[in-house]
Amino acid sequence: MDRTFTGRSVSLATVEAAIAKHDPTGKANTLNVRAYDNAIILSEGRGSTPIRIDLKTGDKIAAGTSLWSDFFTTNRRLHESLLLDLKWLVDASTVAMLISVGFGIFMGWPVMRNTLGGWHRMVAWGTLPLLILSPLTGLALAFGITFTGPPPKAEGASVKLTDAVKLVATKHDLASVYWIRPMGGAMRTRIYDGREAKVFTVSKDGLVAGQQSWPRAIHEGVWAGFWSALINVITSFAFIGLMLTGIWIWSRRTLRLRANRRARAAK
Known part of the structure; x- marks a missing residue:
């Protein structure tokens, strides 16, 4: 800095x-x-x-x-190894994140609806390149891939x-x-x-x-000054928003299905 x-x-x-x-x-x-x-x-x-x-x-x-x-050093260690020498777990969760992004692509095209699900899809598709690049470049760093001589x-x-x-x-x-x-x-x-x-x-x-x-x-957002840093901020908020809304949508759907099963069983 x-x-x-x-x-x-x-x-x-x-x-x-x-x-x-x-x-x-x-x-x-x-x-x-x-x-x-x-x-x-x-x-x-x-x-x-x-x-x-x-x-x-x-x-x-x-x-x-x-x-x-x-x-900043503590946060970096948390980001890389969870402060507990658990780099393997961070790498595994990053792979899982990429897989979940891949599954998300096949769950439907974005539809302009002013609903939680609609916004979830629009944000996911609108920031898709960033959602792929962030964990992908993180894995490249973890495994020493630099594309340089x-x-x-x-x-x-x-x-x-x-x-x-x-x-x-x-x-x-x-x-x-x-x-x-x-x-x-x-x-x-x-x-x-x-x-x-x-x-x-x-x-x-x-x-x-x-x-x-x-x-x-x-990955570090240091390739275009302020603008690359801003892109990293947008990516972070997109990941947080998608995670929270995804959990909420899944929880609501699961509870609804359970309620429907109970209602059918009670008849």
Whole structure:
């Protein structure tokens, strides 16, 4: 989330001062920028204890302090694994969702009726491409399908984190950076330029853009700025509305059938 949304700018000098203060030995190799929290996160990679730094004061953020990034991270873990290492269950339910969408296609053409069932069908057919793309791209991410080739390789030794920060800052405001970290034998960064999020390889010669992973871009809604985010919101409301109205229609029909059976049995 960059300055387009936060209205904030993160300068190179501020980040360099924070890194120098909290990582004097230069062991950190991963930087996450959270402009909406006015904070950065330093770590030595997966499994290490991250250091959260307040960019206003330059001080370490206390462990018990809640940030927006904590809220977003928790929601992402809930979305991906239900917070309980149940990724397999999320994947299975996503497959079930696609199957239910497929069944829905064969349950009838949309009819313009001002009834709950009529609205259910119209919303389902009106947003059908979105209802298919959202879970389908989610499954692609879950199984590592990107439709891209291998990322560009950086010649020579991998760039250090401090040097990578400088190289990125020559082209982009650091508020636009999601992360800078080693990946696939090179230092890479993910940057949101106000329209789409892209991964770049950081080399001594500068930044080399990688191929766009369209499943990720579509699923995260970062391929067309505000409009792609709006499409994701519409998709979410469509899924919620269809689920609630579908349960209500099914429940009402089931209760009606039971009542009819009782009435016939009583005669």
